[in-house]
Amino acid sequence: MIINILASGPDEYLPDLTEYNEEGCIWVGVDRGVLTLMKRGFNPEKAFGDFDSVTEKEKQTIKKTIKHLEQFKPEKDETDMELALNWALQQNPKLIRLFGATGGRLDHLFANVYLLLKPLQENTSSEVQIIDQKNIMFIRRAGSYSLENIPKFKYISFVPITHDVKGLTLTGFKYPLKDRHILLGSTLCISNELIIDYGTFSFTEGILMVIRSRD
Template sequence: MHINILAGGPEELLPNLNEYTGEHEIWVGVDRGVYTLIKKNIIPRIAFGDFDSVSKDEIIVIEEHVKELKRFKPEKNETDMELALNWAIEQNPGLIRVFGATGGRLDHLLANVQLLVKPLMAANDVNIFLIDKQNILSLKGPGSYKIEERVDKKYISFVPLTLSVEGITLDGFKYPLKNRHISIGSTLCISNELISDYGTFSFSEGILLVIRSNDY
């Protein structure tokens, strides 16, 4: 089972969502993302939001199509995205994809990136990916990982999300590293590339933001 979450980010940044509509895919709508899903003929199983970003006519459409609608007051401690992601993690899916969470407001973007740390803090091994037309973002804790080449996502960057990341090693990359220390604010691991079908990266301490990107 895979869970896909659509937030209310700019529609022009979305990839083709119909690629994620198989029988093992569950869709979750967040605020305006619920209406966007319905317009694309994808009916979410559950929706979360205060729905302050939709019109009265649009909320009527949402109520007509979504059976399980979790409505909240705008004055709350969590964002709509955090509420949806908490629910998704509790379902123990194989992975979680989040769309519509980049672009637009920078505070929302940074908050959504930080939400990726939730499984790491809870010792939950579910993988969460933030995906838009140009990027795929994920967070990794200490360990060793295999990463495969993607023609549509040529560039791979590793950004420290903690004060430091220790023992980072990159094999199979255009710019390899061996047991290096990188601090937050370092651009050492920006815009790398694989030189074969796959590569590996590993590190012993810290949290890494892994970004796979392509140019327009």
């Protein structure tokens, strides 16, 4: 199962959502993202939020249209996106995609990026990705992984999330690495590229954010 969650980030940052509308996937709207989905012809199965970014008329439209609506007070401990993600993780899908999570306010951006850590914190097998028009972001704990060469997103960056990442090895890349120790804040692994169909990256300790990007 795949769950796609659309928040209320600026529309100009959104990719073509039809590319991610696989058969059987579940669409969830967060706050104003519910309206965005409806305007683009999607039928959200659930909606989450305090809906403080919509008008009263728009709120009534949402209430009439969405069967499963979770409305919260603006004064709460979690963001609307986190509440939606918490529900999604409880469904144990193989993949959760977050759209509308970038652009606009920086505090919301950083909060959404750190939500990528939730599956690791809760020890679930679900993968969470943030996707916008130019980027795909996800988190990996220590291990060995394969990456496909996707020309549409040719740049690949590796960003330490923990204080340091040990034993980072990149094979099949334009700029290979062998058993390198990467500190938090290092820009060494920004804007690499695959030179074969599939490359690998591995590391022995720490947490990495992987960002696939295009200009």
